[in-house]
């Protein structure tokens with residue numbers, strides 16, 4: 001067998017074994033209810049410090065339609081890692097010091113964005129989130145200490161602290177990946193709706209059985225659909241919230257100026273315009289999939305928009 005194939009097999013097996021061991025470790029973190037004693041007060045503190053409103057929406061990433069945290073962490077991580085490389089090169093000391101200072105400053109908005117996302121997460125996500133948060137706080141402290149050591153002319157200490165920061169930030173980054181890709185925190189939980197809902201128009205019953213200005217749930221195939229009736233007009237959205245699949249039909253109706261009737265999710269307060277599914281307030285950043293609705297022969301019919 002060629003050497004390269006053996007090397008690939010060895011690497012794959014080593015990574016698989018390591019991945020399984022790390023996976024078991026993180027799974028045990030998800031189930032550690034003792035972490036709730038830290039996560040819940042932290043979540044309450046974040047909600048108090050950054051109340052619902054435009055600042056929290058901005059930190060969630062509502063205006064850009066994606067969570068802001070993964071975008072913002074590029075700045076500190078990029079600066080820090082570049083500094084770690086520059087530390088190995090002749091003449092890299094000054095730019096490395098500048099990058100570590102800039103990266104440490106850039107960690108503040110990234111942390112604020114992560115904090116508001118954390119405060120609107122499931123308990124299992126928050127338990128991993130606490131460890132992710134702790135790792136990143138230590139990383140910031142290490143890079144911050146490195147910056148101060150560099151300003152004091154302590155080159156060896158500055159480089160060692162930055163290297164330690166890189167190791168700890170990598171652990172935090174791995175946990176961030178687990179939160180995003182395994183626990184689907186920040187993902188759009190309605191992406192599958194257009195693939196699951198059967199095509200064409202679907203009969204959802206008599207209009208007269210749909211109460212006016214109330215929220216009701218019906219099924220299109222296996223896909224729950226949220227219905228809202230105003231006279232002869234019916235509005236329809238996917239019922240599972242794009243944030244973490246909360247049941248919108250159990251939410252609250254409200255009127256937002258200029259947007260008409262809106263629904264607020266009962267789980268974490270995301271608000272969507274019923275007219276088109278647009279996100280009015282986070283933590284959701286992805287709009288609700290919309291269904292076209294019509295009344296034919298006194299019956300309500302919907303189809304994917």
Ligand code: FES
Nearest residue numbers: 241244246265268
């Ligand atoms: S599930 Fe979190 S806001 Fe709807």
